[in-house]
Amino acid sequence: MNMDDVFVGQLMSTDLHTVSPETLVEEAAQKMLTNDIGSVVVVGSDNQLAGILTTTDFVSVVAERQPKDETPVKTYMTTDVITATAQDSVRDVADAMVEHGFHHMPVVDETEGVIGMISTTDLTAYLSHAQTPSP
Template sequence: MDVDNTPVEKLMSTTLVTTTPGTDIAEAANTLLDDGIGSLIVLDGEGQLTGVLTSTDLVTVVSTDQPLHTGTVADYMTEEILTISSTATLHDAAVKMIREDVQHLPVSEDDNGIVGMLSATDLTAQLMYMGSSGTD
């Protein structure tokens, strides 16, 4: 798999775990732990992307003066969402993640909305595989 020419859709995760802005933050944290994932896609009542909640966002929950386990996803989610097209290359995704200092990129398709998630972990694992085996 060539990073310069391989589309994001070849590496992205297509099993999307979603939540809503009104979900209790403790419930969202449990979902991340139970599913072994680093981010949740936040959808509004019409199924539109409104944010992303990452494990990094949950650090804010612990580091604030608020009592633990209070608030909703909307209180802590990232609202300025960066996405990437499913047809963009893995190289483009890596550059975007580095420039914008993000670890997760929701993957979009024009007609279908959000169709996947690409994480820095996905990219790192692929690059390590390519470097260790000498194959795609």
């Protein structure tokens, strides 16, 4: 199986953890801890991607000493998000993730908005499975 023939839609997780730009930082942090995830996708009312908030962003939250129970996610989220589509080849996405040092990439659809998330974990799982010779 060639990596160019495998598409993001086949590997992405559709079990999304989203917050709104107005969600308080504290609530987003709780959601990440509860679900043991490194990021939450920030979506608008129409499920269109507004940004992403990752564990790294919490360094700024702590450093700037903003009241976490009053500060919305939009203050710290990254809005310049590089995304994938379900039709992208896994190789292209893997290259982009390595290039930018990302661990997560939201998967978006023009009409539906955010439809999934592809992570380095998904890619690793696929690769280990793909390279195991079948008995």
